[in-house]
Amino acid sequence: MPDLKRTALYELHQELGAKMVPFAGYEMPVQYPPGVMKEHLHTRRAAGLFDVSHMGQVIVRGADAAAQLETLVPASLAGLGESRQRYGLFTNDDGGILDDLMIANRGDHLFLVVNAACKDADIAHMRANLSCPVEVVDDRALLALQGPAAEAVLTDIVPGVSAMRFMDVIVTDSAFGEVWISRSGYTGEDGFEVSVADDQAVALARALLASDDVEPVGLGARDSLRLEAGLYLYGNDIDTGTSPVEAGLSWSIQKVRRTGGDRAGGFPGAERILSELDNGASRRRVGLLPEGRAPMRDGTPLFDSETADKPVGHVTSGAFGPTVERPVSMGYVPTAMAETGTRLFGEVRGKRMPVTVADLPFTPANFKR
Template sequence: MSDTLRKTPLYDLHVELGAKMVPFAGYEMPVQFPAGVMKEHLQTRAAAGLFDVSHMGQVIVRSAQGYDEAALALETLVPVDLAGLPEGRQRYGFFTNDQGGILDDLMLANRGDHLFVVVNAACKAADIAHMQNGLPGCTVEEISDRALLALQGPQAEEVLAGILPGVRDMRFMDVAVFESSFGALWVSRSGYTGEDGFEISVETARAEELARALLAHDAVEPIGLGARDSLRLEAGLCLYGHDIDETTTPIEAALGWAIQKVRRRGGTREGGFPGAAVILDQLESGAPRQRVGLRPEGRAPMREGTELFETQGAGTAVGRVTSGAFGPTIGAPMSMGYVPAALASPGTGLHGDVRGKHMPVTVAKLPFTPANFKR
């Protein structure tokens, strides 16, 4: 393992628990524990799983004039309604470029007098520079002394309420700060699995202690990157750099739902973000291609990079798979990818080029597994 890779505060615990460590986004991360990806995936769906997501970026954005000014400033970089976001709530959003492409996707929370932003690990440095350069009236502070854990699954509330009883009152996408025996915990009721759950920011020095306390519960097992990927794919959630990137617009990526009415044409704060003309045109008229779910026949997944064809054994590729894996919950392979809008209806038959053979695949509705959030 390269000496240049960074370690999260839970690295020693992962090794102690028998994790297989791999390089990921500049960090040494657990891809799986001894139970294996399949069991870890099903554990999270049935009970609760604990994920180390400390590689993600945690950022605070402030304005001397308060939350409203900071929110309006950040709206110049994202097509999301932040000024109208109530205190104690968060939203999914994305940075866009002048062509309407996605620079990164992120979570944005109203924490009263500031915004708390969580960005992807691989984009962390670029995102922080983007905010520092694009928000001259604000302070942009990377939080470097806190770890980030995700507790996911139908028993996540029961487990975390044993430490923080107040989480029982939280709804999906609520955020709160709780005092605890592990110090101040910044909690959001959200995650990346399609299950109910929480993301918990904890002081670095207390992270292992908190993780051990959660893992001591009979319902909780440690979960690695492998199951994290199959869980999010079953849930129809995008992975940055694969399903979305600088060449995909939010509308192509089927993420138009994340652009609130006030930021659309005719809204009180219409546009004003990079690529607004492209994105708002596509919102009204549609995009030429669409991210879709794909269900291959048989048991073999169609992996990222598989080219898609309208006619078996003939013609030029019309699309491409961006993510693919076996879905333990659905008991079948699953993929996501991009196809022309005319071929994006569920039930449309296509063919994927798997090692030179054109194999049948059907466009499917997303998500593959229904979400289990607490509304």
């Protein structure tokens, strides 16, 4: 795979028998010998270790970094407590989503984690619109340890993480040098993301994998885990044409950015987004449960009857859910058809198949509150 980047864990992935695929400009493990289903179920039952070093790690410095970044995201950052993390969105002038990201307040600076496929554009966007320094962290790996056993396993290596709540962040010393830890993840399970120096990444990964509770997990199971958890994939479920309200992300826009006061609005696309917050959007992202065993995947058109000529919506993500033991999908439909229990039809290989609008997530979240 020429011209693809490799993470600090590349050789370990090969040693573990991973099947490598191109993803966001990197060679990444899509699965290991046990396969996607076993990796998925092991994460739900115990703990999975994911290499997410392809994600972008960025530091934004300056006394007014939070206020400046609020001009690019609808989230409240000035009100973000120290050692806490918040989900945010870069929006465009039309109210669409340029990327979703995590933003942590680490006292004298903000630490951001952005999507791999968008990181170059995100960094350019910030540098073009912020006067405070934007520093790219390019010498650290990022590991995600996810699942109900994650706390016990990581506590053996970094004592004290058990005191962290969901969305807490810490910077602490360890046997693997300074590590930056957040209690968060992309599976719906309790877990942590750990930033560690590249030259310590393999040693840390081996220490985590030494536990009987931990198995390596690739991109395949990462996708099915996040889908069951009702979490969105940038480029599929959200994109530049999708507003936060349509996507069901209104919760990420705190009240202080919505109405009244000098911090309301002031972000790209605010006119459309604030209008939709008040009046609703014309379409909504929904969960979808296809009948039968065949998944309805990204791009499947949705119809309101078996004979309708024009689709009313489409599927944005779909796969078999190993935990729920059935196909699950997400997609967009008109708001009038977004009520749970609404019966629609997806066209799969020229045949209309029944699908029902369902609540998200498909499996309950297990975050430590």
